Amino acid sequence: MYQPKYTITNKVLKNIGAVEAAKEVIENAPLVPLYEKEFQSDAIIRTVYHGTHIEGNDLSLIQTKKVLEGEEVMARPRDVQEVINYRNVVRLLDNMVNEGQKYALKILLDIHHETVNKIVSEEKVGVLRSTQVVIKEEGTGKVILSPPPSLEVPYLIEGFMEWLNSVDDKDIHPIIKAGIAHYILVAIHPFVEGNGRTVRAFANLILLREGYDIKRFFALEERFDQDLGAYYEAFASVDKQSQSIAERDLTTWLEYFTGIVAIELTKIKEKIRRLSIDSRMKVALGKQIALSERQMRLMEYISSGGSAIMQELKKILPMISEDTILRDLRFLINEGIIKKEGTTKASRYIIKSK
Secondary structure (H helix, E strand, O other): OOOOEOOOOHHHHHHHHHHHHHHHHHHHOOOOHHHHHHHHHHHHHHHHHHHHHOOOOOOOHHHHHHHHOOOOOOOOHHHHHHHHHHHHHHHHHHHHHOOOOOOOHHHHHHHHHHHHOOOOOHHHOOOOOOOOOOEEOOOOOOEEEOOOOHHHHHHHHHHHHHHHHHOOOOOOOHHHHHHHHHHHHHHHOOOOOOHHHHHHHHHHHHHHHOOOOHHHOOOHHHHHHHOHHHHHHHHHHHHOOOOOHHHOEOHHHHHHHHHHHHHHHHHHHHHHHHHHHHHHHHHHHOOOOOOOHHHHHHHHHHHHHOEEEHHHHHHHOOOOOHHHHHHHHHHHHHOOOEEEEOOOOOOEEEEOOO
16 A cells, blocks of 8 residues: 655645635635625636646637637637536536545546547547656657556556545545645556546545535636646656655645645635625625725724724734824724724724624
């Protein structure tokens, strides 16, 4: 059975802490069903667009959205089919979440089947590779990775799945488990084509199954796609350690992966906080109030804590003078958004109830 090697560094702990903080806000945000549906739809579009764009798909975000909505676009048939396929993968994951079956090669094969359906020859769809493959550097043609021989692939996957089924979130945090799966399966490179999309989907399945669906608002693919150089370098930092996958230390990869999850969920958390504040203000005031960036930050802090004093507000805007903060607070008071309790320097600012 495979046993991953890694260290829980301060960086990993900090990233996991940020994930947990964001998860708490996102899962408990008082969003109306309409907003939840919009967030989930947006996450699907971003997942499909960036998940295929990483692999060289030329469709734009707008074209991807049109394809997902059933509209025709002028583009390469292969690009369109890749988008359709990855939307089917997202649907397949939804079905797999509640199936309760153990992680197994069949799940990986089923995901791969949807990923490359009608793109590669039928005998390679949902089938492990039977040939040796190498990963070459674009431009130079230099071999940068030689995955294991095809004969070893089934045994490597079997050993990894055995380990994956033997641990739960009491032993290993689900984010770390998903990160390990992401690296190991890419390193094994089970298929001739479609490895990246298949593996990223499998890692997402682990998160969805193990309590980290987080309302399905996230799209990690977008974060990978935004800096592909960093994504591939994170793999390379581990790949170059040893020819043997079992001997590689995954620490640097896990620092990168947990950081990606933290960035994505923190951005969603901030968006939800703003939306929640905007919604509450609109209900309370009967109108939409345009706030500056500073005023929004003040509102976020006061809203999250229930109240705040000047000393606390100065810490969240350290480069802004007290006079400027006071002007922003007076604006919020005059608009009926907050109120002030007390007249001393220890006065508290609280959200004004309806």
